[in-house]
Amino acid sequence: MDHPFFFGYGSLVNRRTHGHSAAITARLDGWRRVWRHTDLRPVAYLTAVPSPGSSIEGLIAAVPGADWRALDHRERAYDRVPVTQIAHGAGQPLAVELYTIPPGKHRAPDRTHPVLLSYLDVVVQGYLAEFGPEGAARFFRSTDGWDAPILDDRAQPLYPRAQTLSAAERAFVDDWLDRLAVRRMAPDPDGAAPGISGA
Template sequence: MWDEIGRAAAKGDLFAYFGYGSLVNRATHRTRILGAAKASVRGWRRHWQARPDPSEEGLSFLSVKPDVEAGHDLPGLLVFDHIENLDALDRRELGYDRRVVARNAIVFSGDFEFDGPVFIYEARPPARRDAHHSILQSYLDAVLQGYLREYGEDHVRRFILETHAFDTPVIQDRHVPRYTRHVLLEAEERAFIDSMLREHGVSQVEA
C-alpha cells in the first residue's frame, strides 16, 4: 500500500483526508482509494448539530469544531486517495467546508512521510441554531461499525462519551434505512451497538 501511495505522491496524484464519522467505515467509501490507516488529530472535537440546509431540518449532522483542550485527540481514519477524486468527496460532503489540518496536529504511525495537505470536513452552521434534530440510526450504525472494526469496542464507548450533544435522539430507521450509504451489521455488531446506546441512555424514537 505505502509503495503505491508513494508513487502517487511523486506524480502529484494524491491527497489525504481525515475521517471521523462515516468515512471511518471503509464500506461507505465510493472512490477507489489508495489506502487508509488509523490516525488521530489534535485540536478538533466531534459534535452533533442540526443540518445547514433548511430543507433537511430535523436530521443531525456529525461535525467537528476547533478544540483547545490540552491532551485531547480525535481518533479516526487517515485516507489517501487519487487527486481526481477530490471533487467526488466534496460532493459527498455536501453541507461541509473542507479545512486543512496542521501537519503537526496529526498523529500517524504509517510508513510514509506525507508532506501534502490533509483535509477535514467541518459542517456549516445550522440553518436555525435552535432547530430540533435527530440522528438517523442507519447513519450512526455506519459510523460505529467503522470504529468497531478499526479500533474495537473501547473506541465505540469513547465515541459516545466524547462526542458533544449525544443527548440527541436517534431515529430507528435501521429496517428501512434512510442513509444512502447504509451498511449491513453483523448480529454481534448490532447487539453491541444497541447495548452501548442503552448503557449510555441515548434516547430513541420510532421512524
C-alpha cells in the same frame, strides 16, 4: 506522497462506504465530534469542532490528483479545511484536510432533525473494524450531543450508505445508547420520514 489526504471521523471511517482502500488510521488533536444539523439536510449528523485538549480517531486516505469533486459532493454540507495536529503511520508529513461545518451554520438536533440510527450504525461499525471495542467506546466518549433524538430506522434504513450489522455490532451500539440514555424515536407509522442524500 504528492496527493492530499482527507481525515474521516464519522461514516468515512467505515471502508464499506467509500473506495479509498488504502486508508490508514490516524488521530487528530485539538478537535472533538458533535451531533449537529444544518438547513441543508433534514437530519443531524456528525461534525468536528475545535476543542483544545481533545482528540478524535479516524482514517486518512489519499485524494488522487487532488480531485476532491466526489468527496466534496458527498460532504457538501461541510467546509474543507487543512489540519496539522494529526498523528498517523504514513512515515512522512502529509497535507491533510478535514470536513467541518463552519461556526454559526449548525444547530443542535431536535425531533424534526434527528440522528438516523442507520447512520450511527455505519459509523460505529467502522470504528469497531478499525479500532476494536475500546476504540468504538472512545468514539462514544469523544462525541458530544447525545441528548439528540435518534430515529430508529434500522428496519427501513434512510441513510443511503446503510450497512448490515452483525448481531454483536447491533448489541454494541444499543448498549452504548442505553448507557447514554439516548432518546429513540419510532418511525412515523404512515411511512413519512425525512428524505436525505449525501452525508
